[in-house]
Amino acid sequence: MSAAEAKKQIQALTTELKQHNYNYYVLAMPTISDFDFDKKLEQLNKLEREFPEFADPDSPTQKVGGDITKEFVTVRHRWPMLSLGNTYNEQELLEFDQRIRKAIGDNFEYVCELKFDGLSMSLTYEQGKLVRAVTRGDGVQGDEVTTNVRTINTIPKRLHEGNYPDYFDIRGEVFMHRKAFERLNNERLENGEVAYANPRNFASGTIKMQDSAEVARRPLDCFLYFLYTEKPLFKTHWESLQAVKTWGFHVNDHSRLCGTIDEVLQFIAKWDKDRFDLSYDIDGIVIKINNYSQQQELGFTAKSPRWAISYKFKAERVETELISVSYQVGRTGAVTPVANLKPVLLAGTTVKRATLHNANEILRLDLHEGDTVFVEKGGEIIPKIISVNPDKRKSESLPIVYRTTCPVCNTHLERKEGEAAFYCPNDEGCRPQIVGKMQHFIGRKAMNIDGLGDETIEALYTRGYIRHISDIYKLHDRAEELKQMERFGDKSITNMLDGIEKSKQMPFEKVLFGLGIRYIGETVAKKLAMHFKTIDHLMAATQEELTAAEEIGERIAQSITEYFSNEKHRQEIEKLKELGLQFVAEEKEVKLASEKLTGQSFIISGVFEKFSRDELKDLIELNGGKILSSISAKLNYLVAGDNMGPAKLEKAQKLNIPIISDEELLAMIY
Structure with a gap:
């Protein structure tokens, strides 16, 4: 492999795995199985060893967990x-056993424990009293969730x-037991909320909630x-x-003390078979020297015990x-193929559908009509087709050809160069784009409109009351018509209309995110709002002016x-x-502690003993300094802590x- 090819692969894998880490640890909504993630991580690790000059200092191979969410106090x-x-195989376990024997001799024992599929937690006790509960976070520091953890009876x-x-x-x-998960997930579906993929995600999402009363209910x-x-x-x-x-x-x-690696392997074999009889999910076995x-x-x-x-x-x-094969249209217009399957029992649940991701995946599988397929539910997430059994394919079976028009509105689909999805x-x-955009707009991370949910948006669209986001703000004129809708009483209508009116005060960055422009997530919306200040400046910006923004x-x-x-789009804005939404960024007056x-x-970069990185960042900005996102000739100082990435140091x-x-930074200020 050439250096250029290696660099490209390292960058692509790094970006992909960082996103998977974020999905898993922060959003609690993984989109890849543990097995696939670990294989990709192995591939990246191998490439980084062969081409260390291209390794990202913040590479997923150097990180233990995910990023820290901003909703809780960060604790070291x-x-x-x-x-x-x-x-994932016995041979590697035997090699692990040999490495142990070479290092410490033959006189040792193993402790084998079930590997629970939940959320790692660290509990601190003082004088026999629980004083702190902290999530794994990035392994060095995590989110303090003590109030929520106190609601757990065990x-x-x-x-x-x-x-x-x-x-x-x-x-x-x-963790959450399967029965509790099924009951609570059914409640979410009845309330028109998005269901969680598995008990692990539900537990993780619950422990990070702001409302401890709701945590206690789960x-x-x-x-x-x-x-x-x-x-x-x-x-x-x-x-x-x-x-x-x-x-x-x-x-x-169910833990066991084992004297030999053979006993360990017997323990693994037993639980690989019996795990589905448990009331909770496990995804493996942990083996420790006793x-x-x-x-x-x-x-x-650097990141794990030997x-x-x-x-x-x-x-x-x-x-x-x-x-x-059917097709779903998302709010951004992305068209996703879905395989409809003959129902089959998989990991304790009946599977009828599996994701096919995109047109490339259909080609990779060489999928034909009526094929016999192998389906996997890695990490208890969304089932997917792994491969086809060609021996069972009928001779007259035709290849699956990805459709060229939208399954809903029949518009010709487009595919941009370098992208896998058709739009x-x-x-x-x-319809699904219009409804999806409005559902996104009212969401908690965007306009957070109380009293208005996804199901209500669907009902209002079906009745013809809303066709655009701006129509939501005209629902006050339809108060009498709203009373004719099922389950719409005076109180729910009042709550909804009050929530809509209140949302007009949401800041520009939230409105911008709520518009649902492709690739504009929460962070990017905030950066754009800070840089361009108004929607007019943003709309007038050239490609060159846009890329100049951070x-x-x-x-x-x-x-x-x-x-x-x-x-x-411009007319809608x-x-x-005119309806009173905020399209100008608030100028927040920052009182500097000094101009030093x-x-x-x-x-x-790195980890500091006395401060978190956010604390140092705030300290610099309060004293007139500026934080950059990457090393360049414009940078004046690199503040370095422990475990800083070698590539950043070298550059x-x-x-x-x-x-x-x-300490030298503090000396510059005080």
């Missing part, structure tokens, strides 16, 4: 929450009498499995598990028949210019202006950019 872990190395708020230390951390996994559970103390209390992990049970902690009863002294001797790599490994079960795969360009006349690339710039070149850093630019050194510590 006293003991980092490291991830475990993964394997987590003790105060311990029984026991020989526990005054201060300790205990790690565990918050039955979460938690198994605890690892104790951290300043001074060792026990000689082995097995002893500590038995002890913490007596203190009142909920410890899983003796703490031997754990210390084996030590750690004394533990997780064996992950392969996703269950079944064979079934393809009945037909319906008829965004003003295609973190705006060619693809986003092109999408913006295309959107505003449509006269109907004029209507929204005025004219100086900084990048913050700064090449450009002769001064590299300073957090």
Whole structure:
């Protein structure tokens, strides 16, 4: 492989895996199975070892978990929450066993534990009282969710009498039992809300809610499995598990002490078969060296312990028949093919449909009418077709040809160069696009209109009351007509109309995000609002002016210019202006603590003992400094902490950019 090809592949994999990490850890809505993610991560790791000059210092291979959400206080872990190395086959486990024997000899034991498919949690106890609960976050720091965790009945708020230390951390996994998941998911569907894909996502989404009363309404559970103390209390992990049970902690009863790797393999084989009989989901087995002294001797790599490994079960795969391929249209016009299948039982649920992603996937599978296909439900997410069984294909079977027109409005589909998806360009006349855009606009992350949900938008559109976003703000004129709608009483109508009126005060960045312009997410909308200040300046901006804005690339710039070149879009914005929505960014007056850093630019990288990166960023900006997003000749200082990426350090050194510590930064200010 040439250097240019390697660079391109590394960049593509890095971008893709960062997005998957965000989907998994922050949004709690993964779009890829654990197996596929780990294989891609392996591929990236291999490329980075061969071509280290192209490795991103913030590469997913260097990160333990996902990004920190902004809704909770960020807390640094006293003991980092490291991830475990993964394997999917017995041979790699045997090799792990050999490495252990070579390092510490043959006299050791394993502890085998079920690998729960939930949300990792660190609990801190002082004087026997729960004082703090923190999510994994990025492994170094996470979100404090103590109020929510206190609602979990199986987590003790105060311990029984026991020989526990005054201060300790205990790690565990918050999860939801399948029956509870099914009941609550059915409630969401009845209320017109989006269903969660699996119990793990529901648990993760719940623990990050702002309303602890709603958290308490959802039955979460938690198994605890690892104790951290300043001074060792026990000689082995097995002893500590038995002890913490007596203190009142909920410890899983299926763990086993194993003397040989053969016993470990027997334990894995048993639970690969029996896991579907449990009331909760597991996705593998965790294997740990039992003796703490031997754990210390084996030590750690940069991101995981050498004394533990997780064996992950392969996703269950079944064979079934393809009945037909249908097509769904999203709010951006993307047309997604869906395989309709002969119903088959897979991982405890009946599967009737599977995603086909795009036209490229249909070609890759060489999919024909009536094919017998292999379906997998990796990580208990959306089922997908893995491959076709060609031996069962009928001779007269014709290939599946991706449709050329929209399945809803019959408009000819378009496909941009370099993109996998086909799009319906008829965004003003295609029902799912129109309805989807309005549902996006009223959503919590956009205009957050109380009293107006996705189901109501559908009903209002069906009745002909709304066709555009601006029509939502004219519903006050239809108050009497609204009373004729099913389940629309005076109170619900009043709440909805009040919510619509209140939304007019939402800031420009929320309105911009709510418009649903392709590739304009929350962060990009905020950057654009800050840079251009008004919708008029944004609409008038050229491609060159757009890409000059922070973190705006060619693809986003092109999408913006295309959107505003449509006269109907411009007319809609004029209507929204007249209706009183905010299209001018608020000028927030920032009172500087000093001007000591005025004219100086900084990048913050690494981990700091006394400050979070956000705290250092705020400190710089309060004293007149500017934060940049990438290293260039314009940068004045790189503030470096521990574990900073080597590529970033090397680039700064090449450009002769001064590299300073957090203490040197403070000396510049105070």
